Amino acid sequence: MNNDKPIMGWAVAGTLFAIINLITFIVANRPIGASTAFPYIGNVIFPAIENEYWKEIKTSGFWEAWFLLGGLIGAFITSKLTKTFRFTLTPIYWEKNLQMGTVSRVVFAFVGGFLLIFGARMAGGCTSGHMFSGGMQLAVSSLWFALFAFIGGLVAANLIYRRRYRD
Amino acid sequence: MSTIITAFIIGLFFGAIMQLAQLDRLAKVIGAFLLKDLTIPKALLMAMGVGAILIYTAEYFGFIHFHIKPFYPVGIAIGGIIFGIGMVIVGYCPGSMPEAVGEGRIDALFGIIAGIIGGVIFTMIFPVYENSFLHGTVVGKPVLADLFGLSGTSKWLFSVFVGGVFIGLAFLVDKLEKKYLQ
Numbered sequence: 001m002n003n004d005k006p007i008m009g010w011a012v013a014g015t016l017f018a019i020i021n022l023i024t025f026i027v028a029n030r031p032i033g034a035s036t037a038f039p040y041i042g043n044v045i046f047p048a049i050e051n052e053y054w055k056e057i058k059t060s061g062f063w064e065a066w067f068l069l070g071g072l073i074g075a076f077i078t079s080k081l082t083k084t085f086r087f088t089l090t091p092i093y094w095e096k097n098l099q100m101g102t103v104s105r106v107v108f109a110f111v112g113g114f115l116l117i118f119g120a121r122m123a124g125g126c127t128s129g130h131m132f133s134g135g136m137q138l139a140v141s142s143l144w145f146a147l148f149a150f151i152g153g154l155v156a157a158n159l160i161y162r163r164r165y166r167d
Numbered sequence: 168m169s170t171i172i173t174a175f176i177i178g179l180f181f182g183a184i185m186q187l188a189q190l191d192r193l194a195k196v197i198g199a200f201l202l203k204d205l206t207i208p209k210a211l212l213m214a215m216g217v218g219a220i221l222i223y224t225a226e227y228f229g230f231i232h233f234h235i236k237p238f239y240p241v242g243i244a245i246g247g248i249i250f251g252i253g254m255v256i257v258g259y260c261p262g263s264m265p266e267a268v269g270e271g272r273i274d275a276l277f278g279i280i281a282g283i284i285g286g287v288i289f290t291m292i293f294p295v296y297e298n299s300f301l302h303g304t305v306v307g308k309p310v311l312a313d314l315f316g317l318s319g320t321s322k323w324l325f326s327v328f329v330g331g332v333f334i335g336l337a338f339l340v341d342k343l344e345k346k347y348l349q
Binding site for chain 1: 170171173174175176177178179180181182183184185186187188189190191192193194197198199200201203206209210211212213214215216217218219221222223225230231232233234235236237238239240242243244245246247248249250251252253254255256257258259260261262263264265266267268269270271272273274275277278279280281282283284285286287288289290291293294296301302308309310311312313314326329330337338341
């Protein structure tokens, strides 16, 4: 596993991300972001909770929901074009390198997905909005976020996966 | 309508880049935090570096406005730690789960559903959270240059320099990774 090299290298990908973020600033007068889409979609499905948070997120959340739909389709197109599309419930890495099964994958995805969005909303952004977009603007809030996200991730990865990991 | 089209098209490119560079893979997220595969940190540093140079230059010449998120140290630190733990458990980021689903990785769909539930629960407790000690006080919206009291041309040049440092760091991490991890 992991011997399949990415079609696009990290340096090119990083540069292109910077360029499309600049384009987003120019054409949409906002930065790229993703995590607000989740409470937005949730509030569309359960319209009962119309508190002040809804007013705060509805413009961003609407944009980010369509942005992420574009992301899904974009990845679908390139994965089909490059023949890397694969229907899987459990990534090979999860089974081979981390020695875990399908049930744990589903449970982990669920628990992790909840914490991921909950934490992002507490902090006001995620990898996209804070680390990429905020990081590019050298925002103190975003660099602070990146620092603590890395601490949390390093500790969690070492506690949960380190002893299971096989090369 | 034009908002939808712009957001969707930008998303298409974002998703394509992420998929082609494999940044939407669980192996890359968990690999990064186990310090086995530093593709994501390198791409992140590169994007921040090139982005800082582009954004600060565009702002200096009046093409764009900044969009800085407020700095509330306590809430961002706690949220950041929870986010980091969540990212390691789910194996994806909020912005990479849709791409993972797009290339057929169905486990990310469970992450999306749980994320939507997390978003709803956060919405319900937001009024309490916002005024609690867990959120804490907001200390403005500073950028790095503000901490040194820079403005105008010196702010621009300083920020372009920091961008260059980030790019240098990305290639340094790449060198170290090749030397020690492969």
